[in-house]
Amino acid sequence: MAAVKALEVTGLSYRYPDGTPALDGVSFALAEGESVGLIGPNGAGKSTLLLHLNGLLPDVPPAEPAVRVLGQPLTRDRLPGVRREVGLLFQDPDDQLFCPTVREDVAFGPEQFGLAGPDLAAEVARCLATVGLAGYEDRLPHHLSRGEKRRVCLAGVLACRPRLLVFDEPTADLDPRGRRDLKALLAGLPVTKLIASHDLEMIAALCPRVVLLDQGRVVADGPAAELLADEPLMLAHGLERPPGLSRRHPPG
Numbered sequence: 001m002a003a004v005k006a007l008e009v010t011g012l013s014y015r016y017p018d019g020t021p022a023l024d025g026v027s028f029a030l031a032e033g034e035s036v037g038l039i040g041p042n043g044a045g046k047s048t049l050l051l052h053l054n055g056l057l058p059d060v061p062p063a064e065p066a067v068r069v070l071g072q073p074l075t076r077d078r079l080p081g082v083r084r085e086v087g088l089l090f091q092d093p094d095d096q097l098f099c100p101t102v103r104e105d106v107a108f109g110p111e112q113f114g115l116a117g118p119d120l121a122a123e124v125a126r127c128l129a130t131v132g133l134a135g136y137e138d139r140l141p142h143h144l145s146r147g148e149k150r151r152v153c154l155a156g157v158l159a160c161r162p163r164l165l166v167f168d169e170p171t172a173d174l175d176p177r178g179r180r181d182l183k184a185l186l187a188g189l190p191v192t193k194l195i196a197s198h199d200l201e202m203i204a205a206l207c208p209r210v211v212l213l214d215q216g217r218v219v220a221d222g223p224a225a226e227l228l229a230d231e232p233l234m235l236a237h238g239l240e241r242p243p244g245l246s247r248r249h250p251p252g
Contacts, residue, residue, distance in 0.1 A: 004071040006032045006164050006192040007053065007086075012066035013216075014048060014058065022048045024216040026066075030192055032163070037207035037224060038196040041238030045216040046196040047091070050166050053194070054086035055079045070163065084113060087162035091169040093149035102128070102144075102152050103137035109160040127155040131185060147178035154185075167195045171202055200242040204228050212237060 007030040014023040023045050030036055038046050051057040052067055055074055067074040069082050090096045099105040106124045107115075115123060128134055131151040136144075141152060150170065157165065170186065171179045183202050186193065197203055203210060203224060210227050212220040214237045220227050227233060229245040 003031065005029045005068070006034070006070060007194070008068040009049075009052075010066050010068075012049070012052060014052065022216055023052075026213070026216070026218055028211050028218055028221055030164070030194060032192055033190075034209065035193040035195070035207045037200075037203035037210040038194055038213060039198075039200065039203060039210050039239065040213035043215075044213045044237075046213055047168055048216075049213065050088060050168050050194070050196055053164075053166055054083045054088050056088070084160050085162055086164045086166060087157035087160060088166045089150070089153055089157055089168065089170060091172055093146070093153045096153045096156070097141040097149060100140070101137065102133070102139045102141060105141060105152055106137075106156045106159050109156055113160065123159050124155075127159045128152075130158060131155045132181070145178075146173050147175075147182065150174070150182065151185075158189075162191065164192045164194070165189065167193070167197070169197050169199075170195065171197065171199045198239075200228055200239065201244070204242050204245060214238075 009029070010027050012023050012026040015021050026049060040046055048057065055061060061074060061076050065073045065075055069085055072078055072082070074082050097105055099108060103124055106127055107120055110120060110123055124137060125134070128136055131154050133148065133151050133155065141149060144152065171182055174182060179199070179202065183205060187206055195203065195207060207224050209222065210224045211218055212227060219237065220233060225245070228242055231241045234241050
């Protein structure tokens with residue numbers, strides 16, 4: 001019996017309300033425990049794809065969903081459970097932080113699932129310690145640095161105990177130290193990860209496999225070391241080979 005996939009996307013297509021095509025027959029799957037990079041130029045459809053993975057798009061899930069999470073179809077009646085299993089970290093942390101204090105932000109998710117009292121306080125403390133922000137409970141989110149805000153968002157996602165983490169440009173706007181620290185943090189998270197990013201050095205370091213998306217279609221899916229080093233492929237899709245990877249040319 002085949003193992004259940006953490007994520008299966010099959011023939012996913014989507015148009016924006018104005019009719020502009022965004023995704024066109026996207027198909028790929030993630031095994032549990034995999035770390036996969038989602039790469040592609042601006043406008044490729046990466047963020048739109050990520051929003052489908054926990055039901056933020058479309059507004060009304062289709063009768064025959066193209067997304068399955070841990071073997072379960074993403075349908076309207078399954079949305080609460082799917083959103084607990086799929087933790088999404090937005091590109092802009094200010095889109096995800098809305099409570100007066102760090103404690104309240106991190107606690108919001110697990111509170112919705114019934115956690116309360118000392119157990120909730122312990123979970124908040126555990127998740128803040130995991131992201132390197134122990135003791136930040138009473139801080140004001142809008143006073144934090146960009147990197148600290150992103151870590152608070154991640155703590156809030158982790159507090160829901162998801163089995164799949166989905167990241168949209170997690171190193172955007174971070175300084176070199178912030179990128180290094182976040183990369184080390186992500187590497188240590190023992191869950192399935194899908195990371196959409198233009199930071200191809202980070203992708204090369206964290207993801208043994210990449211999926212290349214362009215114009216809403218999957219144009220390549222394979223070992224990161226091979227695809228990222230394929231300079232003609234990278235250039236053809238508006239990307240550059242990360243420094244440090246030896247060039248790979250197609251046969252012939």
